[in-house]
Amino acid sequence: MSCSPCHFATRVRNVIVEAQTLGLLSENSLLTGYSGKCVIALLQRLCDAFTDQNRCYLEIGVFQGMTLLHAAPHCKSEAYGIDNFAFFDPEGKNKSLVLSRMEQSGINNAILINQDYEDALEQLHQYLQGKKIGVYFVDGPHDYRSQLMCLQLVLPHLATDAVIVIDDCNYRHVRLATSDFLRTHPEFAMVYESYTQAHPHNLSGHASENAVNGWWNGIHVLIKTPGIRGSSLPQTTRSRVVYENEHLTQTVRFPLLMIQTSRLLIDLYKGQWYKFFKRSLWIRKQTKESNHEWVGKYDFMNTYSENLEERFHDVSKHDPLDNETHPHP
Numbered sequence: 259m260s261c262s263p264c265h266f267a268t269r270v271r272n273v274i275v276e277a278q279t280l281g282l283l284s285e286n287s288l289l290t291g292y293s294g295k296c297v298i299a300l301l302q303r304l305c306d307a308f309t310d311q312n313r314c315y316l317e318i319g320v321f322q323g324m325t326l327l328h329a330a331p332h333c334k335s336e337a338y339g340i341d342n343f344a345f346f347d348p349e350g351k352n353k354s355l356v357l358s359r360m361e362q363s364g365i366n367n368a369i370l371i372n373q374d375y376e377d378a379l380e381q382l383h384q385y386l387q388g389k390k391i392g393v394y395f396v397d398g399p400h401d402y403r404s405q406l407m408c409l410q411l412v413l414p415h416l417a418t419d420a421v422i423v424i425d426d427c428n429y430r431h432v433r434l435a436t437s438d439f440l441r442t443h444p445e446f447a448m449v450y451e452s453y454t455q456a457h458p459h460n461l462s463g464h465a466s467e468n469a470v471n472g473w474w475n476g477i478h479v480l481i482k483t484p485g486i487r488g489s490s491l492p493q494t495t496r497s498r499v500v501y502e503n504e505h506l507t508q509t510v511r512f513p514l515l516m517i518q519t520s521r522l523l524i525d526l527y528k529g530q531w532y533k534f535f536k537r538s539l540w541i542r543k544q545t546k547e548s549n550h551e552w553v554g555k556y557d558f559m560n561t562y563s564e565n566l567e568e569r570f571h572d573v574s575k576h577d578p579l580d581n582e583t584h585p586h587p
């Protein structure tokens with residue numbers, strides 16, 4: 259069912275205000291994770307308002323199930339969660355933790371898709387069984403490209419009226435990804451953006467409490483509905499210098515050591531000489547031992563193109579989900 263664009267936007271705005279003022283619809287004390295109370299309340303209330311037998315809930319980034327399993331009881335059909343459990347899971351326990359919490363809480367409409375989000379989104383039609391997504395929550399990998407791909411790859415699966423909630427929008431590159439998506443997809447509109455002072459892990463006292471009880475690390479809410487024409491964009495900086503630098507970090511000899519190298523700079527900046535020395539030795543060892551697809555042959559301008567073939571492409575094959583035309587490495 260679709261309604262006039264302004265009416266839909268108003269309904270979503272009302273739900274946001276209710277999430278802020280009235281809070282959670284239900285609480286499950288078994289659940290742990292990285293999210294703010296307002297974010298969880300919003301997901302519950304959006305599920306209550308905008309899912310039905312034909313419109314389900316989907317989230318990228320389940321971790322230990324805090325958002326998925328709080329939202330699922332308010333979802334009127336399936337609640338899908340995609341996670342490859344590649345992060346924040348040193349002991350490899352998160353998947354079984356989510357499954358056992360699901361069972362303990364008697365939640366039987368939540369479906370865990372244990373896959374990389376790109377693979378899962380490309381095969382999503384197999385899971386959805388003809389249903390569309392009414393509420394979509396993006397909380398997976400937060401690099402610029404993944405943020406954008408999470409928005410792009412879901413497009414064929416969104417319901418006529420759909421709401422997208424994007425977490426961790428305090429980050430400058432996450433805000434830019436939303437902005438770039440909106441600039442290239444005028445059929446979506448932004449209805450809400452809100453930020454906290456910093457990532458909750460860098461806050462203390464009242465500021466930390468406000469983030470944990472509120473919008474965690476910042477939030478964007480977008481809508482898609484027939485006739486909508488979005489014009490406002492989230493707050494971003496005009497300078498693109500860091501994004502342009504990405505080309506250089508991709509093409510240096512040791513791209514995977516860039517993070518440790520910048521930690522080395524922090525040690526230097528803070529005068530932490532022992533750490534600096536230890537880290538330098540570790541980096542040195544890694545450079546000697548590294549010999550895999552992420553290590554370049556040259557110091558700079560690595561292209562990794564030596565084994566690529568010349569190919570003519572058969573343009574009669576249109577299906578973007580066809581694995582033959584889009585093989586996975």
Ligand SMILES: C[S@@+](CC[C@H](N)C(=O)[O-])C[C@H]1O[C@@H](n2cnc3c(N)ncnc32)[C@H](O)[C@@H]1O
Binds near residue numbers: 290398
């Ligand atoms: C911030 S946590 C999600 C928090 C969660 N929504 C909660 O309620 O606590 C991000 C999650 O994204 C997952 N993730 C990161 N990269 C991924 C990828 N490429 N595909 C699927 N999941 C991924 C991580 O394994 C991690 O569990």
